Amino acid sequence: MQSIRFSINGASFKTEVDPGTPLLYILRNHFHLNGPKYGCGLGQCGACMILIDNKATLSCMVNLEGIEGKTITTLAGLSAKSGKLHPVQQAFIEEQAAQCGYCTNGMIISAVSLLKDNSSPSEAEIRQALQINLCRCGTQSRVIKAVKKASKI
């Protein structure tokens, strides 16, 4: 079995588990990273998103094989080592931009990815970046406010 090397939240690993395993299950079940959530397994809802080389990516649609040599950051890896929250995380708290919170992971990851490329996005660009992310509680108008706020920090 081939050995796959990658890094998660700043630490490097190699592994020989089934290379077809979707990354979502590896992160949740082997690394106990609870940020990425199973929502659809079909790339339609965004609940499972993570950053791969700083790009928001659906972890249900990427398998281990696809991450050789890549750098993965999950929700838990966004905050500083001191525990200080990423500005997007902080803005979500300030705007209380969640209800059940199940989709929040994907919304934060999409926003962080957007702000890395575009530090002052327009509202249309924010909506475009979050288009993949579904929320059923209806907190999207708060999420838009939170992302706008984070872009000003």
Added chain:
Amino acid sequence: MQSINRRKFIQTTTSLSIGFTLFGCLPKENDANRGSVFSSPSMPARDIPDRDQIDAWLQVLEDGRIQVLTGKMELGQGLTVVMQQVAGEELNIPPGDINIVLADTGLTQNEGYTAGSRGVERSAMQVRRAAAAAREVIKKLAAENWGLSPDQIKIENRKVKSLNGQKEISFADLLKDQQFSSAIPENIPLKAKEDYQWVGQAIPHPEMEKIVRGEALYVQDLRFPGMLHARVLKPLIYGAKLLSYPEEVAQMSGITKIVVNGSFLGVLAKEEYQALKALEALRKGASWEVENPTIEFSSAADFMLKNGNGEKISNSNKYTHNAVYAKPYTMHGSIGPSCAVAHFEEGLLHIWSSTQGVYPLRSSISDLTGLAEENIRISGIRGSGCYGHNGADDVAADAAILAMDFPGTPIRLQWQREDEHKWEPYGSAMRMELSANLSTQGKITAWDYQLWSDGHSTRPRGDAANLISSRYLEQPFEFKPRARVGGGTRNSEPYYDIPNPKIQDTYVSGPLRVSALRSLGAYANIFAIESFMEELAEKAGQNPLAFRINHSKDERSIAVLQKLSEVLRNVSLKEGEGIGYGFSRYKNTAAYCAVASLVSVDLSAQKVQPLKMWAVIDAGEVINSDGLINQTEGGMIQAASWTLKEEVKFKADEITSKDWLSYPILRYDAIPETEVFIIDRPELPPLGAGEAAQGPAGASIANAVYGACGQRVRELPIEKALVWL
């Protein structure tokens, strides 16, 4: 707890910091849990005191903190922060310092279901009284200890102190490590409202930080040593019988067991992905017999009219204005498919579930398994938002069936997206026919309302048959619908001053599984009534808000409508835009809510764009203003999605709405800006508000679409009904 599997993942650098907090620690052992809301898999069960006892609701922890035990669940509606606020206020303890334990048959009161917007009205008010009673006990005890009178005692900085500050003791020391042991007095004095520090304020939700950090919080995040991952292969369609399945799947890598019981088929595996691969192999190789194909129809309104068990009364000659409205079957559509963990050992079954009702679920699981209720414990733990009776109870039953077939090992089962879409109990389709007469002065002089609806609750209440898989076991449970409209009549009576309104409901047994979806029949009834009110206002030549005010006697109705009118004073419409309104008092007894929607309609681009939604809400005494705003905003956006887009699609032998492409919901390109105004009534009791906005919001969207393009949509969803250019 399992640590990282080092055999499979070899760390090649040091200083790994994974975001995993140990679940299940008692709060006294882990200060990091300070003020947290938690469900603790390891908290031992207790003899639960009676409802009128302080310690049914409130405990003192060893470290001196106060813990509130509620029989309700946190569904994302923010109930836990409300509990913290009311308890903290009475005890003069910052809300964030109060620990909350969610519904658990081993720990908390039986408070039935967390549903119907009654959590604040009932549970939180009892917690408030228990906290007030605890405060009085604390003062009395300290006064006795120090030879003072109770009014010389205060609670400050989490300690009990004498007014002069010379004496000080912790709650735990004062109670000598005992719990409160007295009843809540009937007329317990509550803190004076003018002295409130936290109630009414926008206190942030205690779990937001855990959410943004991705910490373990949900039933989906539970992990136990040796836990196996399960998947179930759902039948092809309702009533399908399993003829055969590929037995060789049992030999696939990592598969521990295939569980077969009649047409119930499940797989247990060491790794989740192994369970998934086995599920796909089972799906491919299984053969089914479809016995009773379901009924197809294209129009809910026509189906309901033809299949209702009552006679339609012909009104056409009695009334000058008639209109027929309808809504299709709609989904709860939780973003996280339902999940549960079950563990059966030595005759005891423990289930961790995001059910809305741990006790009703327990009695139903007892019926399903034959275990006595006292041998079953159900611990409530957060899940993905449910918005009513979704798959949460069903998946708990599935997990129980699997766990009892494989004792001694915790079994984690999460449904697949397709399972949730196809098997959740949907919100019922409804048909609403309205007729009215108007006087020459523009007053409604006659009103007739006929409604057709399938049922609105098949929640498990002791009956295993309401847990879907029970119907597919070798010894199946027979489901008998209650055959009545039930909650479908909610808000069917207009909350307006109309002489002798006639209201009639007709039960229709439809083809799909149905149960309680947020606000039950209120959404469709208010959609119909409030659409009709705007149609009548137009006929009367009146402003639609003024027309409603002219038909209102309740000053609180008039106040929300007038406030909405003020808020909109400076809104001007552009070409292709329309504004519409909706109003209701939820259940005609709970919160008052008036909503306005601004939409643009471009018929040639086939696009309806909700631009902004405003709400004015009066929910009596406001406990958490931001929580109330959040619920109202969310209710409006959710209802905008229902109204514009949603319809469960099905054929005779297949439910074709199986994912988010075949059942689209609102995405970010169509999210309106939202603004909510509260009319606070601190002198009045708080009113449930989690379901107040849906009905008015849905109607306001339909009314705005009419304003924008002149098309009156009476059969939802709007995007299907509109005639595009």
